[in-house]
Amino acid sequence: MLNRDEKLPAIKLTIIQYVIVGILLILLFGLWRLQVVGASNYRAMAEANRIRKVPILAPRGKIFDREGRLIVDNYPSVSCFLVREQGHDYMADLPLIARGLHMTVEQIEAILKKYRTAPKYQPLPLKQDITPDEQEFIEAHRDEMPELETIDEQRRLYPRDGFAAHLVGYVGEVSEEMLDDPRYAYYAPGDVVGRSGVEESYDSILRGTDGSRDVLVDSHGREMGRLGTEHAIPGKSLKLTIDIDIQRAAENALGDRNGAVIAIDPHTGEVLAMVSRPTYDPNAFAVRIGREEWSKLITDPAHPLLNKAIQAQLAPGSTFKIIMALAGLQEGIAQTLNVDCRGGANFYGHYFRCWVHSGHGAVNITRGIFQSCDVYFYTLAERLGIEKIAKWAHMLGLGQKTGIDLPNEVAGTMPSEEWKMRNFHQKWYAGETISVGIGQGAVAATPVQMVRALAGIASGGALKRPHVVFPDELPPEYRKAILDSFPGSGDVTIPIDPANWETITDAMAKVMDPGGTDYSARLEGIDFAGKTGSAQTMSNALAQRMGHAKSMQDNAWFVGFSPRRNPDIAVCILFEGGEHGTLAGRLAARVIEAYVNKQRREHKNVEQPKTVARVDVGAIWSDPAHPQVYGGRAVVAHPKAGQDASLAAMHGGHFYLTIPPVEAAVR
Template sequence: MNNKDEKPAIKLTVVQYLIVGILAVLLSGLWRLQILGANNYRALAEQNRIRKVPILAPRGKLFDREGRLIVDNYPSVSCFLIREQGHDIAPDLPLIARGLHMTEEQLDAILKHYRLAPKYQPLPLKQDITPDEVEFIEAHRDEFPELETVDEQRRLYPRDGFAAHLIGYVGEVSEDMLNDPKYAYYEPGDVVGKSGIEQSYDQLLRGADGSRDVVVDSHGREVGRLGTEPAKPGTSLKLTIDLDIQKAAELALGDRNGAMIAMDPHTGEILALVSRPTFDPNEFSVRIRRDEWNKLITDPNHPLLDKAIQAQLAPGSTFKIIMAAAGLQAGVAEDMKVHCPGGASFYGHYFKCWQKGGHGEVNISKAIYQSCDVFFYTLAQKLGIDKIAYFAQHFGIGSKTGIDLPGEVSGTMPSTEWKMKNYHQKWYAGEVISVGIGQGAVTATPVQMARAIAGITSGGVLRRPHLVFPDEVAPDYRQAMLDSYPGSGDSELKIDPENWQIITDAMAQVMSPGGTDPSAHLEGIDFAGKTGSAQVASNAFLARTGKTHVMKDNAWFVGVSPRRNPDIVVCTLMESGEHGRFAGRLAAQVIAAFVDKQRRLDNNLQEAKKATPVEVGAIWSNPKPGASPGTIEASELHGGHFFLNSDSAGHPSASSLAAFTPLAAGRR
């Protein structure tokens, strides 16, 4: 009987302990949930209740040097997918696709593209949606709470590809870019600059996105709003571009394939930059269609290539100005005279001159303005490749200029060291002959030639080309830009005043009746330059393939105004343009537009300061030699050249030659 009573008592005790254990587990779980994990679960609950909606920052605008708007923004609406609700939208894709005027394949491709993106990140389904697509989203809020509309500012570029290569375009950041440390702070779906100024100054232009917190119910529907973190707009930039000069360059080049660049040699400020063929950057401001993209990248004329900084071609006879500077500075060319019968033999080979019948007796000046090949063949033989390379490299040939645009190429300046390094072969003396006329292995870009000729006509002072005024950005950002776009930058190779005068006076005669481009003459404007025609293939190759009529010479021209210490340099490249004189006529249009504008500004300045005496010391005006030194009137200053006396005898010195130009408001 006692044994039977003990067994129920043990069972009851076991059950009691079991119940106590279960309660202890439940109480500990409740403790963990309500006490230890309170903050964590409260945060999770807030996330289920609060949704972050992005506020996209507008990009900074772009203005020209006078504050005129070049690139603006326009209001747009985009559709984003919010995935925080965990709802499977696969069954809803057909209806969403119809409402957004997309295909299911397009939507599926977008979802796959962002499959690794964090769940909290909204995914862009369609940009720049239409009003009826906005109405579709609003009408289906209950069915598709995951669809969110976001207001944003989208890029508005000039029409017809105006200044497209210098401005660039924006697009969605690619996966390759996201793997680059440079883009460490970007996320999938972000819009970034892809070329031109848009790319090089992207960090300033893009700003910082904001967000707003909205309260949603269990179905993801918005029921209220909390705080807002406003977006920080991007920094607007004033470019060195002059819209008037840019328009003149665009009109001058027209539909011809090639490039044109205009620069202020005093500062390196780019006044105009054109490349043809061009493209419409507005096509990229939303999302370019695949067929349009394929058309651009397969076009044999390469519309996306900025030929002003990326076309590395033989510079032809424009290189003869560098040869002349090298020959004069080396003491070889000043008294050198050559008879040109139409060709000459060097190292067992006969080299023709472009002028049938030749140029007769030729000195350095005549060789420049009549572009005598035989003279420069002979000069190249006397100098040798390494001495030519020394001077050419000091004038920036074979090096990037450091212009603040992405993708600049360096060109090539051959030398004995260059050939051994790249081809493991020695340099043969006969190879220098073609280099003497800007052919052979030497290649350059239009921006390099513009900077080189600007430096020579400025007495040997070369400036770093740039498109944004240095004071537009902070010093540390400016330094970062200089480090990001390395190049030869500012430099100087002082040219003797006598040599400087010989070269620049000969360049001015290029537009005379005895020069190679009299058709580019500008009445009343001190305009100097050099024509160039450069073969794209050897004569033997053209004869063998029969492509003489297809592979025509490239036409080059580099011009300055005035001839010494110029205020503007213009380099023109016409692909298959045949003759440099054709390129010279185009450059003359830009020079004329620049000078006419400066004269209008100067006249306005003179009207404001009529007959105001200006004490300038002893001045001799050119082209009015013999004028007495003393005080002159501001109304007498017309941007000519003036000799400032520097010796005790009161005579003008060639070493003190300087350009004296009245400064209009806002100019140097």
């Protein structure tokens, strides 16, 4: 029994009592917070553990040609995702998962590392487009590996053999660099986006909106039921300006040759066909391209991923002489310029050869065009000077983007005094102008720039912005934003004297006549005009030092259209290493012929109208009531043309007359 001295002092006992009461109050407060204040929060957390949100991926919109024929479709696919919020140690399951999905543990670990910063609730894509046996593996191990989830989705199905690959583009997983771009602020890691071509330009329209499905799961993550569904909104389909028939003709014409083809409707700027070689298979990107295949594509010296129709910046060679001819005529110089070509000439102390070493003899502007006399255009360049050449070239869109609605268009180069000072801090020397006169030197253009410029000249000065999607196909809320994202020269009208316009287009029609530079490209019964070009890829001196056969390394160009004035189709061919423009001209002729023959078939070979005439002054006379000939411009000749004629319309500086029925012969 304790004595009085061993009893606790009253003050200590009081302190202990207060401590005990304080601890009880703290415990009661904590219990109150848990049971009352935090009830709704914890109830939501418990509900989240019980309900899983499974994404429903929206299918991308389909892509059609101008006639509604399918180009790009979707196919059903199943992908496997890893769900990390099951309270399950999925790391221990990696070897079994790898075997069942025909992967390696290292591949899975690389995926986990890639998405290490992703939120815990976000499923991680393990393998896309899994096979039926892999689906069976997941279902068979559902209880022991609840972290594996399958999701149905629609994957892209592109044409075989790289048909229209550079135009259409491909889709792929959004990269970390893209996620840092404000344009991709609404995307999450693992999302599929357009990475090239139309797929990239119009991704916001094609993409659609993903939905989700709320699934009831137990504590092991096993699905127990479904609560509700937010349906996905499919992406909108697009109708392109491309004509599959013309595209096929262009693909077949270029074949396995390296280069590009682009065909446009000069009246509207609609792109009818676009080909770039070498090509690639966009289906390889639809799932996930392998590292080895990707490395092969990006290291290939032929650049298969480069869309050469809008990205190849090369010297245009003699096709540039048409721009020179327009500048010379508009400046009042070429009309009276006559040159005696003896195979070359001296300018500023240097001898410049003509491509015909024996010479062309007496040459005027017409002969200079259809025989492509270098000496004539050397002389014209000397008379014009670089500033006047640059002025007209810039007016025709060289040295600037056209604004075509495809990603990564390049601007090319049109040299001038200001350009050289800005880029090299040097003055321009007059001798440099001579090479510019034949499309060499510092001049660099893309096929889309050349076809637009020359088609614009043939259209009397009306240059249209090239485009691959009909603007009225775009939702109003997207239209301006998308088109404004492709800055360029757009639609432009430049003043061209009708006499100069006729001189140039008539001379270009003679290119395919005997004595022209490309008689082999002549098309019987088709009013076809064009210009050949051959451009050096290196100087003759350098080629000799390197031991190359120089002629085999020239790039061949051709720009042609039909009919010769106010054309309905214009085509540019770039044939890399094609040696001479004549080889490119034959390829262009195949595209032009395919187009004209299709127009004639569609109009069922209706008898040629007898109420259309072309008068001696050289203007084009057309009866708007008979659009079936040459797509709207029938050109016929009759000795009584112009007599008793009544003015029907005047458009773009061209007179359209209707004359009484007379016997006429198709020209």
